Amino acid sequence: MSWAAIILAGGRGARLGGVDKAGIEVGGRTLLEWALDAVIDAREVVVVGDPVPTQRPVTFTRESPRYGGPAAGLLTGLDALLAPTPYVAVVAVDMPRLTMSTTRRLTEAAAGHDGAVLVGPDGRRQLALVLSTERLRQVRPDHEGQHNLALWRLLAPLTLVEVAVVGEEHRDVDSWTDLRDL
Incomplete structure (x- = not known):
């Protein structure tokens, strides 16, 4: 199955004192680099964040509106x-335990559905998904409706297959304590 990837790297990093x-x-x-490895099988990669040198060809863009959320x-x-x-993988840049095996499991689960989402051991949906681009285009609001729209509200009309995490795939870096504990 052919798919592209979007890496969300445009947040403010507020709990990290504004660090990128x-x-x-x-x-x-x-x-x-960890996120790019997790989507190595993607046909194309877009990084939503500030441009930086990478070993892999990617397209950089900034979210509109700026700091408008995931x-x-x-x-x-x-x-x-x-x-x-037909499908797009969406991953947060702050999940270094995601692997290409994670995205492969998600793409396999998404086939024939609106998409698939990684679910942590606590039952919480993680910012690691594979979505049908056609269905995503059907539910998207106009540009004005995008600002501060909660991701899960945007995706609420979609039926997502839940994929259980393996190991620590769900671990993210939201604070310096999270980084230390990794």
Whole structure:
């Protein structure tokens, strides 16, 4: 199945004192490098965040409106894709335990559905999804409706297959304590 990827890297990093999460290192690699590895099978990758050098060709864009949240980032990333694909993987840049195996499980689960979402051990949906681009386009609001739209509200009309995490795939870096504990 052909799919593209959107990496959401445009947040403010408020709980990290405004530090750009994409550049934070875990295990000697930046969070962006970890995220790019998780979507290595993607036909095309859009990073919604500030441009930085990468080893892989990607398209960089900023969410519109700026700091409009994950839903605005997702929709801006969707608009920045150069070629149409039936599915798009959407991952947060701050989840260094995601792997290509994670995205493969999500793409397999999404086939024939509106999409699939990674679900943590506590039952919470994670910011690691594969979505039908056609269905996403059907539920998207106009540009004005994107600002501060909650991601899960945007995706509420979609029926998403839940995929259980393996190991620590759900771990993210929202604070310095999270980083230390990784």
